[in-house]
Amino acid sequence: xxxxxxxxxxxxxxxxxxxxxxxxxxxxxxxxxxxxxxxxxxxxxxxxxxxxxxxxxxxxxxxxxxxxxxxxxxxxxxxxxxxxxxxxxxxxxxxxxxxxxxxxxxxxxxxxxxxxxxxxxxxxxxxxxxxxxxxxxxxxxxxxxxxxxxxxxxxxxxxxxxxxxxxxxxxxxxxxxxxxxxxxx
Numbered sequence: 793x794x795x796x797x798x799x800x801x802x803x804x805x806x807x808x809x810x811x812x813x814x815x816x817x818x819x820x821x822x823x824x825x826x827x828x829x830x831x832x833x834x835x836x837x838x839x840x841x842x843x844x845x846x847x848x849x850x851x852x853x854x855x856x857x858x859x860x861x862x863x864x865x866x867x868x869x870x871x872x873x874x875x876x877x878x879x880x881x882x883x884x885x886x887x888x889x890x891x892x893x894x895x896x897x898x899x900x901x902x903x904x905x906x907x908x909x910x911x912x913x914x915x916x917x918x919x920x921x922x923x924x925x926x927x928x929x930x931x932x933x934x935x936x937x938x939x940x941x942x943x944x945x946x947x948x949x950x951x952x953x954x955x956x957x958x959x960x961x962x963x964x965x966x967x968x969x970x971x972x973x974x975x976x977x
Contacts, residue, residue, distance in 0.1 A: 795962070795963050796944065796963060796967070797931075799960055799963050799964070799967060800935060800939075800942070800967075801923050802960070803967075803969065804934075804935065804938050804939070807821060807824065807938070807971070808825070811825060820971075823973070823974070824938060824971045824972050824973075826974075827972040827973060827974045828906060828937040828938050828972055829904065829905070829906055830974070831936070831937050831972065832904045832906045832937055833902065833903065833904035835933070836904050837902055837904065838901075838902070841898060841901055841902055842902065844898060845895065845898040845899070845902060848891055848894050848895050848898060849895060851891055852888065852891040852892060852895055855884060855887050855888045855891055856888055858884055859881065859884045859885060859888055862877060862880050862881045862884055863881060865877055866878065866881055906937065937972065938971065938972050939969050939970065939971060939972060940970045940971065940972055940973060941969075941970040942967065942968070942969055942970070943967070943968045943970075944966055944967050944968075945966045945967075945968075946966075947962070947966060
C-alpha cells in the first residue's frame with residue numbers, strides 16, 4: 793500500500809512538473825491543471841465572497857442593460873431630453889465601470905491557487921514533503937483534484953520487490969489513472 797501511495801504522488805508530481813505553459817500543444821496537461829484549479833476553488837471558496845460576487849454580477853447585468861436602453865433612447869432624443877439622457881448615460885456608464893472593476897477584484901479574490909509546494913516529487917518521490925505527514929483525508933482530497941478514477945488491478949503473482957533501476961516496475965503496469973476532466977453538459 794505504501795508503494796501505491798508513493799506511486800500516486802510520483803505520477804501527480806511528474807504530471808505537474810511536465811507542464812510547460814509556453815507549449816501550446818500541451819493541452820491535455822493544461823486541461824487537467826485547469827480542472828484541478830477549478831475543483832480547488834470550489835472547495836475553498838468563501839461563501840460570503842461568492843454571494844457578493846453574484847450580487848455584483850447581477851447589478852452589472854442590470855446596469856449594462858439599462859445603459860443599452862438609454863443609448864437607444866438617446867439616439868432618438870432631441871433638445872433638453874437629449875441633455876438629460878446624456879447625463880444619465882454618463883452616470884450609468886460610470887456605474888458599469890465601477891461594477892466591472894468590483895467584479896474583477898472579486899474574481900481575483902475568489903481565484904484559488906493550488907498550493908503545489910511540497911507536492912512535486914523527485915524522480916523516485918523519496919524526499920520529505922507535506923504528503924508524508926498529511927492525514928489520509930487530505931491526501932485523498934488532493935488526489936481527487938487531479939484524478940477522477942484510479943484502477944488498481946491484481947498482481948500476476950505474489951511478491952515483486954521494486955529495484956533501484958525501476959522502483960515502480962511492480963506497480964506501474966497495474967495502475968491506471970483517469971485524469972481530471974471537466975464535466976460537459
